[in-house]
Amino acid sequence: MIISMWRSLLLLVVFVSCLSCRRGTFDSPKWAIEGLCEGKKMCVQLDMRMWHFVGPAQAADTALVPLTERAMGVPISSSWRVSFAIDANGLTSGVIERKYADNEPQYPEGSLGLVGMSTDDPVHRIVLSRGDVQWFDAQGNELANGWQGDEETAWWQMFIDQLHPRTYVSDTLFQALLTSMESLGLSLTHVNNRIAVIKQVNNQGYVNWVVDKQLQVVCGMDAYDADGILNHSQRLIFNSSGTPYLYWFRTFYDSPLTGKRMIFHRVAEISNLFIE
């Protein structure tokens, strides 16, 4: 899950972040891996603390949640440092490593919600070396290895190509861009001065793309099924300086115990983000 989570997160974070990311030199001590960025086309480092928990979709249902779900409602965390570089051929090198933050909650021994939860995820370290991938457990034993593959390489090459310095246009022009979306069959809903929502109908239902008009980025997505019921959703939340610091993914489902609409939340806190 960690792999899919951080990739999903990178889809949004990195593209949004370069408008506000902190710039550093390749040899700056801020980089956890010395020499990681040398000769590379792009270098990324971020710390990520991930939480997951379940809860009712309607706050009014909180009192009806049975013990099983209350236990699953205790937020569980795991922290990771993601450091990697991409060379001109699209090959990745770096380390994705489990780390233990000082401020992580002290779960008491025998916590019901922890049983079978991801705190026992065997993967503690993923090492990328020019396309080679190795997975290691907490004791340093290799669990598996592999090669990133052609598709993966192509993905990273395009990833670099897309990482141009962010372009800003005037508010008027950006508004015209949003309005023009309607000519493509998308419907546009202006929610307020800061947010615009673009509705895209597809075979499964429709998706609302949330655009931050001030930052001129896509900052959220809500996917609805054919019956108009919210299926899953994501949000990227920014701090006051415009830096993304929370990635929030919600998956909606009906409780197998009560039938009530519930949400599986996954929240990633992003910090110490550097991109070169």
Add this chain to the structure above:
Amino acid sequence: MLSRSVAVWSLLLLIGCCTALPLYAYQSRNTLWLDGLGTMSKGWGIAPQVMQLQGYDLVDLIGDELPYTIYQPWLGVEETAQELAGHLAPYDDVMVLAHDYGGLVARQLANISDNVSALVLLGVPNYGSGVLEWAVKPLEEPEGKSEARVFVDQLKVMKQAFDCEGDCALIESFDNWLGELTDSPHLYAPMFPESPVLDQLNQNPGSVPYVVIYGTVEDYSLSGFLNAFYFSNLSPFGNIIGDCEAFLSNVKKLRRKRALIKSVVSSLNGFLNNLKKSISGISADSPDALVGAVSSILQQHVQLMFEQIDAIAKYHEEVAKDMRCLLLNKYLESEWLVHVLSDNSVNLYELAIWVPSYSTCYSLCTEQFPSDPYEAFYDCLPACLGEEPVYAYVIEDKHDGLLSRAEQVLEGAQKVYHLPQRYHFVEPRMQNGSLLNDILVQIFEGDAGPAFVVPKE
């Protein structure tokens, strides 16, 4: 006078010798080793022989003296005990060592047979099993299914709807085990809390002394429990069943996603950025003209744009699907444990831990902006977030994966022993030098009293 006195002393000595003879003369100890039900116990295996090899002079009645067929637990506790009692008639001073369901049979046997002189109860549901009741006891509706069966059927339907093929086999493995149990629910009924059999046994404890050995494990998970059943917990690969977050399944899922995003290797924001660059030089006399000019540029990119946003949407769909599939396994794990611990004598207590207030703030903000989820996230949430205490539910009692300590430890035992790190199924499995071996040595040496002594050759 002297001759009379010699005669009296000789008589007394003879009487003394004769009466003392059973205490001091060499005599094998009759033992009866009773397994639990096959779905819950791997049985004693070679345990009697392991003890014999260490010099304990015991007769393993079933096997050494009597055919295996005399123990037929499917007849029910009372009938099985009755059957055994008939076969035990020629043997006296029998010590019964019993695991799981076999312990209930042993207790019943001790009540009806004068030949039983001691009981060793290992991992016995002396006060019933809450999780077995949940797993097996038929509800009136629907269709007489057990609570667990209804729940698992629901999970299976959801798993199919979520297209969770290729996921870990936790639900399927549990379903298989449950199927074996629910095939004959009457067999397990005596082990439900407050069953008539248990009530009768617990209200009439009898006079035969007994010791209790209760098992516990450190890993409370259902996946660990099922691995112990299907693989005797000896797999060199660790837990095979239910290792739902293992790297291998992640790699598989990652490959699926790679294929999905193969043709679209950009993001909507990257595309938006390109669009902004494309239109950055446009100017027009009026807003309408500006929109018209931008639209004409957009038309040139429309195909790529839709490909990209469709692929991103599908990617998120995959992430959501993975989360749901994982969640179903979490539900089963959590629900299982709640029922393992459902016995009244097991304590769950709440302990506050400090975590970010995501859950509370989410509730507050979505309540505050019910018709405007964007405001909830982009104004309310960042302002609300902080830290708060939440309650963790802490398991106070121990269990062996199936039975809590409280369910096993029968009041009035001569002595209570603890067998750690053994799943219920494999508690009676032993080898020389194992913890169970050490416990049995203590018992046989008289640690719990003379009734449990087994002589050495």
